[in-house]
Amino acid sequence: MEKKIAVLPGDGIGPEVVQSALKVLDQIADIFGHRFTYETGLIGGCAIDETGEPLPAETIELCKKSDAILLGAVGGPKWDTLPGDKRPEKGLLGLRKSLQLFANLRPVTAFSSLAEASTLKKEVIEGVDLMIVRELTGGIYFGEPRKRKEINGEETAIDTLVYSKSEIERIIRKGFELAELRSKKVTSVDKANVLESSRLWREVANEVAKDFPNIELEHMLVDNAAMQLIRSPKSFDVVVTENMFGDILSDEASMLTGSLGMLPSASLSADGPGLYEPIHGTAPDIAGKGLANPLATIASLSMMLKYEFGLEKEADAIQEAIDSVLLQGERTSDLAGGEKALSTDEMTEKVIVQLKEKA
Numbered sequence: 001m002e003k004k005i006a007v008l009p010g011d012g013i014g015p016e017v018v019q020s021a022l023k024v025l026d027q028i029a030d031i032f033g034h035r036f037t038y039e040t041g042l043i044g045g046c047a048i049d050e051t052g053e054p055l056p057a058e059t060i061e062l063c064k065k066s067d068a069i070l071l072g073a074v075g076g077p078k079w080d081t082l083p084g085d086k087r088p089e090k091g092l093l094g095l096r097k098s099l100q101l102f103a104n105l106r107p108v109t110a111f112s113s114l115a116e117a118s119t120l121k122k123e124v125i126e127g128v129d130l131m132i133v134r135e136l137t138g139g140i141y142f143g144e145p146r147k148r149k150e151i152n153g154e155e156t157a158i159d160t161l162v163y164s165k166s167e168i169e170r171i172i173r174k175g176f177e178l179a180e181l182r183s184k185k186v187t188s189v190d191k192a193n194v195l196e197s198s199r200l201w202r203e204v205a206n207e208v209a210k211d212f213p214n215i216e217l218e219h220m221l222v223d224n225a226a227m228q229l230i231r232s233p234k235s236f237d238v239v240v241t242e243n244m245f246g247d248i249l250s251d252e253a254s255m256l257t258g259s260l261g262m263l264p265s266a267s268l269s270a271d272g273p274g275l276y277e278p279i280h281g282t283a284p285d286i287a288g289k290g291l292a293n294p295l296a297t298i299a300s301l302s303m304m305l306k307y308e309f310g311l312e313k314e315a316d317a318i319q320e321a322i323d324s325v326l327l328q329g330e331r332t333s334d335l336a337g338g339e340k341a342l343s344t345d346e347m348t349e350k351v352i353v354q355l356k357e358k359a
């Protein structure tokens with residue numbers, strides 16, 4: 001297979017962890033006989049420094065003509081004093097918008113070897129393997145009107161929660177399609193006892209479910225979902241929900257595993273290239289020191305192979321290599337590596353050795 005990947009390292013530890021993932025990608029290409037070419041683009045603070053813009057037009061062009069995008073992270077204290085619309089983070093929001101990335105996928109896998117890093121009991125998190133599918137382009141973050149006005153002589157703020165049927169349908173459908181690749185259960189999360197948009201959400205979910213007779217659909221109110229994620233996270237497979245609920249639940253779920261350095265994500269569009277990135281930020285406190293945990297970015301690469309290119313064997317090989325390395329007790333400093341903590345490069349090398357051994 002031949003694919004072209006846009007690589008956007010970004011700021012802070014972004015370039016370090018992206019570099020690691022590319023080494024792993026080269027290894028996968030070698031082992032499985034694929035050809036992956038990449039071209040690097042600017043986004044975020046580094047783009048501001050070079051071009052004055054967080055998202056240069058060239059970067060958008062590069063992404064649009066690529067088959068997938070691998071991103072590190074954007075932002076950092078250096079650019080925190082810039083006005084809101086000039087910030088590095090605007091680059092990422094702009095990219096999501098220009099590529100129409102409407103579905104954000106966040107798998108949460110609890111590694112039993114890392115159970116000590118979680119705040120929950122080992123019995124609760126062992127075996128957790130769920131995926132949160134969050135709608136990314138609609139809902140209360142974007143609905144109009146959004147304004148301040150005087151009501152009854154008092155300053156009042158208004159946000160509006162809007163969802164069209166087609167917006168709901170495409171995200172719910174994505175959830176079901178993902179469930180077909182997994183344990184075949186979809187939990188649709190809403191607040192249908194209060195919100196009209198949630199009642200439409202539920203109706204659409206029931207309709208879409210008819211096209212997937214082999215998949216179980218359950219509806220859950222968001223407050224209950226927040227509780228169940230902590231109480232019995234193993235009862236979830238695919239969780240599909242709207243923008244704000246997804247924002248909150250995915251951060252909650254990410255804490256089940258205990259480390260930001262482990263968690264990948266993907267943002268998908270209807271037919272263009274998807275964006276793959278770790279959920280952690282630029283970690284300015286450790287940037288440039290060679291200490292960053294590269295596993296979240298390597299796992300994001302695994303998602304790219306699986307969801308963008310349909311390369312399941314290759315994706316699984318990466319996932320298994322990560323598992324083995326952790327089982328062997330290898331740790332970066334964020335995973336309580338202590339004195340013997342591995343550097344970014346050393347951890348990357350361990351993953352590559354595993355890939356070679358199992359090839």
Ligand code: ATP
Pocket residue numbers: 013017073074075076260261279280281282283284285286291292293294296334
């Ligand atoms: P942002 O604002 O950039 O989205 P954040 O401020 O919420 O991100 P991070 O930049 O991800 O958070 O960092 C939070 C903490 O986690 C920091 O102490 C950082 O060093 C640590 N951290 C984050 N990612 C990693 C990683 N890959 N390896 C090691 N430590 C990490």
Ligand code: MG
Pocket residue numbers: 281282283
């Ligand atoms: Mg930060």
